[in-house]
Amino acid sequence: MTASSPAFWAAARAQLTEFRRDPGTLLTLATAPFFAVILLSVTEHGGRADLAPYALLAPAVMASIGMAVMEAGETIFRDRSTGVLEAVLTTPAPLTAVLTGRIAAITAVSLVGIAECWLVGALGFGVVVAVEHPLVFALTLLATAAGVAATGMLLAAVFVVGRNVRSFQNSLTFPLYLLGGAMVPVAFLPAGFEALSRLFFLSWATDLLRDSLAPAPVAHFWPRLAAVAGLAAGMFAAASWIAHRMVRRVRRTGTVGFA
Amino acid sequence: MSHIGIDAPAVEVRALVRDFRTRGGPPRRALDAFDLTVAPGEVHGLLGPNGAGKTTLCKILSTILLPTSGSAAVHGLDVVADAKRVRPLLGIVFGGERGLYARMTAAQNLRFWAALYGLGRREGRRRAAELLDRVGLAPRADEPVETFSRGMKQRLHLARGLVGDPRVLLLDEPTVGMDPVSAHEFRDLVESLRAEGRAVLLTTHDMAEAEALCDRVSFIDGGRLLRCEDPRVLGELLSRHERVRAAGVPAALAERIAALPGVERVRETGPGAVLVETDRGGAALPVLRTLVEAGVTDVSTAPPTLEEVYLHLIGERGMAVRP
Numbered sequence: 001m002t003a004s005s006p007a008f009w010a011a012a013r014a015q016l017t018e019f020r021r022d023p024g025t026l027l028t029l030a031t032a033p034f035f036a037v038i039l040l041s042v043t044e045h046g047g048r049a050d051l052a053p054y055a056l057l058a059p060a061v062m063a064s065i066g067m068a069v070m071e072a073g074e075t076i077f078r079d080r081s082t083g084v085l086e087a088v089l090t091t092p093a094p095l096t097a098v099l100t101g102r103i104a105a106i107t108a109v110s111l112v113g114i115a116e117c118w119l120v121g122a123l124g125f126g127v128v129v130a131v132e133h134p135l136v137f138a139l140t141l142l143a144t145a146a147g148v149a150a151t152g153m154l155l156a157a158v159f160v161v162g163r164n165v166r167s168f169q170n171s172l173t174f175p176l177y178l179l180g181g182a183m184v185p186v187a188f189l190p191a192g193f194e195a196l197s198r199l200f201f202l203s204w205a206t207d208l209l210r211d212s213l214a215p216a217p218v219a220h221f222w223p224r225l226a227a228v229a230g231l232a233a234g235m236f237a238a239a240s241w242i243a244h245r246m247v248r249r250v251r252r253t254g255t256v257g258f259a
Numbered sequence: 260m261s262h263i264g265i266d267a268p269a270v271e272v273r274a275l276v277r278d279f280r281t282r283g284g285p286p287r288r289a290l291d292a293f294d295l296t297v298a299p300g301e302v303h304g305l306l307g308p309n310g311a312g313k314t315t316l317c318k319i320l321s322t323i324l325l326p327t328s329g330s331a332a333v334h335g336l337d338v339v340a341d342a343k344r345v346r347p348l349l350g351i352v353f354g355g356e357r358g359l360y361a362r363m364t365a366a367q368n369l370r371f372w373a374a375l376y377g378l379g380r381r382e383g384r385r386r387a388a389e390l391l392d393r394v395g396l397a398p399r400a401d402e403p404v405e406t407f408s409r410g411m412k413q414r415l416h417l418a419r420g421l422v423g424d425p426r427v428l429l430l431d432e433p434t435v436g437m438d439p440v441s442a443h444e445f446r447d448l449v450e451s452l453r454a455e456g457r458a459v460l461l462t463t464h465d466m467a468e469a470e471a472l473c474d475r476v477s478f479i480d481g482g483r484l485l486r487c488e489d490p491r492v493l494g495e496l497l498s499r500h501e502r503v504r505a506a507g508v509p510a511a512l513a514e515r516i517a518a519l520p521g522v523e524r525v526r527e528t529g530p531g532a533v534l535v536e537t538d539r540g541g542a543a544l545p546v547l548r549t550l551v552e553a554g555v556t557d558v559s560t561a562p563p564t565l566e567e568v569y570l571h572l573i574g575e576r577g578m579a580v581r582p
């Protein structure tokens with residue numbers, strides 16, 4: 001485990017370099033301001049200034065989870081096709097250290113979406129959404145970031161066995177936006193959907209983030225935060241387990257088999 | 260035995276078998292009861308045709324592939340049971356262009372891999388600079404790898420293999436894509452690795468390279484060890500079985516050449532084109548003289564191919580003592 005920490009940071013730096021060299025990888029982030037303009041136009045012209053926090057939060061959350069699907073989800077798949085995965089497995093560094101380093105960097109960058117959306121509100125519409133409960137907001141954001149990273153890691157571990165990752169990715173983003181309550185709080189969804197969405201950390205997270213922007217006191221903060229963190233941890237554990245099995249499979253069969 | 264054996268062989272492979280599943284058919288045996296010992300500081304050649312099992316062996320040694328049966332150890336540590344302790348001892352260079360981040364620079368790549376071997380940032384920087392210099396890439400250190408030629412990527416692979424300061428280096432066709440000058444520099448590099456006491460397992464198709472570099476050479480075919488030899492045996496085979504190619508040779512002349520001493524066979528490879536195979540050192544010279552005197556000038560000589568050397572090796576196996 002001695003190589004874990006240097007490997008984590010090196011992988012994070014490598015990912016940031018990747019972003020710099022290929023800005024196309026940031027495309028998901030570039031769509032956030034446009035979504036913010038659309039949604040805020042609707043709420044402002046509909047005379048629903050009270051919905052401004054919803055309109056700004058939605059595109060920011062979508063950008064972050066979108067990056068997890070499009071970028072983080074592809075990490076192992078891409079490393080495999082370039083032969084980097086095999087080389088990583090010959091080093092003393094654990095694959096999970098390399099993986100979490102890269103995905104942590106992707107997640108951190110994806111949070112820029114929040115700033116983008118808030119700027120659109122302030123500069124484009126003169127709408128400044130205040131954070132009424134800063135501590136709730138900060139802690140929830142932290143747990144949310146962990147959950148987004150865990151989502152990315154789980155997808156990375158799952159996508160590696162698939163042949164057609166792109167189509168998976170494209171068809172996955174919208175169900176995740178929906179179940180995560182990114183645009184519409186899951187309480188507004190049909191009953192079956194809501195029950196399912198409660199298994200996904202993001203539904204708890206988006207509710208909490210919206211509550212942290214409203215003046216009313218935040219009810220049951222700690223249990224709800226625990227739900228975000230717990231579900232994120234569960235997803236992380238599942239991801240590590242699948243990644244571990246994948247490595248064993250590579251060593252046994254000589255290739256990462258196609259599903 | 261779990262301590263890193265200083266006096267244990269650098270590489271010790273015993274009765275190693277690896278089967279691969281095939282679609283529908285019976286399993287394919289890539290390695291079959293394979294034995295190999297490489298001493299510390301030894302440069303050991305692994306010579307074999309395509310599909311012989313060379314890469315499979317390197318992968319098992321580098322802990323990314325499990326043996327079906329048998330054992331492999333690096334400095335006394337089993338590559339399966341002690342994989343975690345084996346990895347820091349190894350440097351691996353797989354041939355080709357894979358295994359690098361194309362968009363990152365050479366220096367960034369090396370620093371990344373240095374970190375994966377547990378080096379801190381400062382140390383990684385220093386090691387990267389040192390190795391780029393050693394493989395002659397220092398002037399291009401800050402250019403993205405995707406702008407590199409094949410041979411330059413190959414040099415970077417070599418540097419990558421050395422970044423963890425390995426005791427044992429596995430080089431799987433490291434000179435693929437290198438020009439003769441680079442290949443020559445590569446030989447110097449391997450010499451210096453030997454001088455540093457590192458063991459090197461060098462996989463290659465290039466018999467001349469194996470002869471020039473290696474302390475011993477193992478011949479592998481169909482997953483089996485044919486022979487393990489002093490490279491001088493190889494050199495001897497290469498000169499003994501020299502071949503002469505000529506064009507514009509009339510049939511009568513071809514017959515005269517076939518009757519010369521030391522000429523094993525004259526094969527027609529096209530209209531008037533022949534390939535003369537010899538089986539005695541110096542036999543090529545009278546062949547050349549005869550051709551030239553008869554007015555044939557389109558003549559060339561060449562060492563035998565790997566396949567031919569193999570045939571001779573297998574043919575002589577009865578007399579040879581296997582180590």
Ligand SMILES: Nc1ncnc2c1ncn2[C@@H]1O[C@H](COP(=O)(O)OP(=O)(O)OP(=O)(O)O)[C@@H](O)[C@H]1O
Pocket residue numbers: 253254255279280287288289307308309310311312313314315316
């Ligand atoms: N993952 C795999 N699945 C099935 N068969 C495999 C796999 N890897 C290797 N083989 C088979 O094992 C045999 C040995 O392959 P290997 O790559 O070790 O040969 P090699 O000596 O390195 O050849 P080359 O000189 O072409 O690199 C071949 O028949 C190959 O097809």
Ligand SMILES: [Mg+2]
Pocket residue numbers: 313314315431
């Ligand atoms: Mg090979």
